[in-house]
Amino acid sequence: MGRVTSIGTKVRSGEYRQLYSAHHKVRNFLAGEMLLSVCSRDICAGVYRIVLDRDDVEGIESVEVAEGKLYVNGKAYCFGAGEVYHAPVLDEIRDYPLLIHNLNGAEAMMMEQYTKGSIPSLLIKGALPNTVDGALLRYYREGLRLLFAGDYPAAVRCFRHRGIGLSPAGDDFLVGLVLGMMWVQQTQKKELSKIVDTIIHESDVNNPLIRTFMMQAKELDLDADWARFLSSLAQHGGSYLAEMQEIMKHGASSGADQLSGFFVACELFCSGMEQRIRKTVKKE
Amino acid sequence: MIAKAKIIKGMYLDSVKLMLISKELRGLQGVEDAVAIMATKENKDILAATGMLVEEAKTAKDSEIVVVVKAQDEPKAESAMQKAEELLTAPVKKRSGDKAHPGSIQAAVRDLDGADICLISVAGKYAAAEANKALDMGLHVMLFSDNVSVAEELYLKQKAVDKGLLMMGPDCGTAIINGVPLAFSNVMQAGHIGLVSASGTGLQEVCAGIAHRGEGISQAFGTGGRDGKNAIGGLMLCSCLDFLMQDADTKVIVLIAKTPDAEIQAKLWEKIGQSSKPVVVNFLKDMEVPPIADMQYCNSLEETAAIACAVLRGDKPMYPEGEGYPLPKPIAGRKYIRALYSGGTLCYEAMQMYKRRRGHYPKSNIASETEFMLKDVWHSEGDCFIDMGADDFTVGRPHPMIDFTLRLKKIAEEAVHKDVAVILLDVVLGYGSHINPAKELVPVLQGLDKEIVVVCHVLGTEDDPQHLHEQVKALKDAGARVFTSHRRAVAEALDIVEQGGV
Numbered sequence: 001m002g003r004v005t006s007i008g009t010k011v012r013s014g015e016y017r018q019l020y021s022a023h024h025k026v027r028n029f030l031a032g033e034m035l036l037s038v039c040s041r042d043i044c045a046g047v048y049r050i051v052l053d054r055d056d057v058e059g060i061e062s063v064e065v066a067e068g069k070l071y072v073n074g075k076a077y078c079f080g081a082g083e084v085y086h087a088p089v090l091d092e093i094r095d096y097p098l099l100i101h102n103l104n105g106a107e108a109m110m111m112e113q114y115t116k117g118s119i120p121s122l123l124i125k126g127a128l129p130n131t132v133d134g135a136l137l138r139y140y141r142e143g144l145r146l147l148f149a150g151d152y153p154a155a156v157r158c159f160r161h162r163g164i165g166l167s168p169a170g171d172d173f174l175v176g177l178v179l180g181m182m183w184v185q186q187t188q189k190k191e192l193s194k195i196v197d198t199i200i201h202e203s204d205v206n207n208p209l210i211r212t213f214m215m216q217a218k219e220l221d222l223d224a225d226w227a228r229f230l231s232s233l234a235q236h237g238g239s240y241l242a243e244m245q246e247i248m249k250h251g252a253s254s255g256a257d258q259l260s261g262f263f264v265a266c267e268l269f270c271s272g273m274e275q276r277i278r279k280t281v282k283k284e
Numbered sequence: 285m286i287a288k289a290k291i292i293k294g295m296y297l298d299s300v301k302l303m304l305i306s307k308e309l310r311g312l313q314g315v316e317d318a319v320a321i322m323a324t325k326e327n328k329d330i331l332a333a334t335g336m337l338v339e340e341a342k343t344a345k346d347s348e349i350v351v352v353v354k355a356q357d358e359p360k361a362e363s364a365m366q367k368a369e370e371l372l373t374a375p376v377k378k379r380s381g382d383k384a385h386p387g388s389i390q391a392a393v394r395d396l397d398g399a400d401i402c403l404i405s406v407a408g409k410y411a412a413a414e415a416n417k418a419l420d421m422g423l424h425v426m427l428f429s430d431n432v433s434v435a436e437e438l439y440l441k442q443k444a445v446d447k448g449l450l451m452m453g454p455d456c457g458t459a460i461i462n463g464v465p466l467a468f469s470n471v472m473q474a475g476h477i478g479l480v481s482a483s484g485t486g487l488q489e490v491c492a493g494i495a496h497r498g499e500g501i502s503q504a505f506g507t508g509g510r511d512g513k514n515a516i517g518g519l520m521l522c523s524c525l526d527f528l529m530q531d532a533d534t535k536v537i538v539l540i541a542k543t544p545d546a547e548i549q550a551k552l553w554e555k556i557g558q559s560s561k562p563v564v565v566n567f568l569k570d571m572e573v574p575p576i577a578d579m580q581y582c583n584s585l586e587e588t589a590a591i592a593c594a595v596l597r598g599d600k601p602m603y604p605e606g607e608g609y610p611l612p613k614p615i616a617g618r619k620y621i622r623a624l625y626s627g628g629t630l631c632y633e634a635m636q637m638y639k640r641r642r643g644h645y646p647k648s649n650i651a652s653e654t655e656f657m658l659k660d661v662w663h664s665e666g667d668c669f670i671d672m673g674a675d676d677f678t679v680g681r682p683h684p685m686i687d688f689t690l691r692l693k694k695i696a697e698e699a700v701h702k703d704v705a706v707i708l709l710d711v712v713l714g715y716g717s718h719i720n721p722a723k724e725l726v727p728v729l730q731g732l733d734k735e736i737v738v739v740c741h742v743l744g745t746e747d748d749p750q751h752l753h754e755q756v757k758a759l760k761d762a763g764a765r766v767f768t769s770h771r772r773a774v775a776e777a778l779d780i781v782e783q784g785g786v
Contacts, residue, residue: 021297021298022297022298023298023300023301026298042409042410044409095654097654098654098657101654101657101658101659104659104660105660105661105676108660108661108662109676116303116307117303117306117307130334130335131316131317131334132317132319132321132330132331132334132336133317134334135330135333135334136330139330160326161322161324161325161326161327161346162324162326162327162330163321163327164299164302164303164306164319164320164321165299165302165303165321165322166297166298166299166302166322166349167299168321168322168324168326168327170326206324206346207322207346207347236652237650237674237675238649238661238674238675238676239431239675240675241675241676242408242430242431242675243431246409251298251299251300252298252299252300252302252303252304253299253303254299274660
């Protein structure tokens with residue numbers, strides 16, 4: 001019998017056979033309009049994920065979840081209450097200067113160690129004008145300008161469905177933006193729900209992968225890497241940098257793109273931020 | 285210019301592969317641009333704007349992936365599309381290299397008969413599970429990895445105590461067991477001083493101090509920095525003390541820890557009170573300590589080494605003569621110290637010394653009080669003591685004891701400020717560290733404004749692979765004031781700025 005490392009609270013009972021995308025460490029199955037991800041042990045826990053105690057998940061064609069039972073390619077896997085992953089509830093921030101110190105440190109590091117091909121890398125390195133990257137950069141810069149000017153619907157239209165990757169980079173950015181705003185709302189008691197609703201509406205989510213990410217962001221159903229990163233921002237010491245590094249490893253550039261959206265939310269709604277991303281827009 | 289496209293149907297691809305395909309195609313001769321992208325309406329606009337929205341790409345559905353190549357001519361475009369096809373169908377490469385390495389702790393133990401200690405250095409999220417496996421196999425563990433939760437650390441240490449094993453770490457960077465240096469450690473002679481430490485460079489500094497005084501060690505255990513916290517209960521500090529108290533080769537015990545929590549201190553004092561051997565203690569803080577026979581409390585790492593050697597010999601503590609550098613003439617406006625450390629405990633000790641003189645801490649990235657914390661770790665302010673081995677600077681990079689790149693850049697940055705009087709550095713020698721630190725530092729030090737004084741502490745022993753005396757000489761020749769005692773190096777830096785800068 002195989003072993004389950006974690007199974008998310010939002011994994012519903014049912015049989016899943018329709019593959020949406022595959023990697024040797026993750027296989028995404030369609031689950032209605034969302035995705036159920038079956039992952040190897042080095043992928044962190046999440047509410048829509050089943051993490052198996054295996055080095056890879058190649059060859060998995062079907063998953064069946066029933067009450068307390070899981071079958072992978074027909075083979076039984078055991079799990080108990082201890083393996084069920086609940087997204088953590090984040091506490092209200094008490095030491096705001098510490099938080100801002102850590103956020104600024106984290107953003108500086110992200111901008112310095114940008115992931116190749118990500119939105120931060122385009123903003124920092126630039127791109128040749130008559131290339132796909134150059135065209136994307138023009139949209140992203142305009143989107144950022146509009147965001148900082150407060151024109152959220154027009155800004156979202158510059159990002160949505162644009163960019164490389166299975167989850168286009170612009171959509172990942174919007175996921176991070178929503179996640180950042182929801183986090184600010186929950187931990188700093190700022191009312192941002194109307195803006196979040198506008199952003200989600202304009203995001204016109206039409207891709208099951210992005211829909212799953214966006215739903216997790218809106219509900220703050222954080223995966224374990226994001227949960228550890230956001231918790232570490234409220235703590236002394238530099239552990240937030242190592243935690244952020246784990247997010248930067250997500251996908252090809254998904255993690256970095258989501259982080260850039262997250263930091264833009266912080267620049268918009270947390271006073272004391274150094275506006276590193278906003279400054280890249282002024283470079284134009 | 286010609287563009288060609290291919291819709292990918294019936295294949296399940298991940299983003300990493302898509303990006304690699306784009307990158308490889310862009311690198312081909314004659315290819316102007318290439319992309320593997322979801323065929324959303326918005327991405328088609330992008331392709332159109334760059335002259336890449338060819339007929340085939342236009343017909344792709346929103347949910348499909350399209351590979352588009354723009355090349356100088358038809359043959360180059362065709363050849364790029366063939367390459368794309370190849371990359372799309374290539375199997376995922378898993379591992380490279382033909383040397384056989386054991387794939388598990390179990391296999392390593394099979395290969396190395398009789399091994400009874402396991403050094404674990406893997407990403408934090410796997411570290412606890414690996415340590416647990418090792419303990420289950422009856423191995424002592426040195427856990428070099430960090431990012432292990434407190435709950436996991438407690439579980440592992442309780443398990444180790446129950447099994448009579450050592451569980452050093454997490455984040456344990458230094459240990460010398462049965463004369464074998466592990467991770468960042470110095471070459472020491474065998475002797476009769478046994479050490480246990482919840483601090484890596486603290487342990488190294490005391491070991492080096494012992495070596496400078498002609499003595500050796502029996503064992504040097506690391507416990508990881510959190511062992512002295514209530515959450516862990518000092519489990520390994522106590523276990524290692526128990527071991528040293530029983531060990532026939534150990535005649536004097538040294539205990540070093542960044543100030544343990546009060547409850548743990550009480551536990552340690554009680555244990556020390558039961559020792560039949562003299563114990564020398566340094567909690568890296570000025571504090572009142574209970575009167576315990578045969579226990580001496582020290583205020584610096586150098587004093588810790590000096591007292592341990594003196595107790596062993598039944599003699600007075602020995603402090604080598606000062607280096608005798610004359611104080612430089614003050615230069616108006618130059619008043620600040622910028623300390624750039626690779627050793628966390630050395631930075632911490634320097635901050636304590638600063639506080640003793642000035643009544644408050646300098647700014648730092650490792651300050652425990654928000655008031656003294658640097659606003660931006662990349663920009664110094666006033667007197668500023670930076671631990672460049674902290675996560676602020678090491679995520680995604682080698683530790684500054686190994687790689688000097690970032691520290692050299694920071695030295696040059698600090699030196700351009702006209703209010704900086706002293707740059708204070710540590711250079712840690714031994715196994716694990718850079719093989720020739722002076723070679724890295726000398727060109728940069730030689731290029732600095734001569735108004736700036738460089739004070740440099742070299743931590744090491746004569747038997748270290750970098751050769752202590754050679755490192756000291758090279759740095760002195762480059763104009764630095766060099767000390768083999770950290771306490772004296774910090775005192776020199778403070779003396780210089782207190783007499784009005786250089």
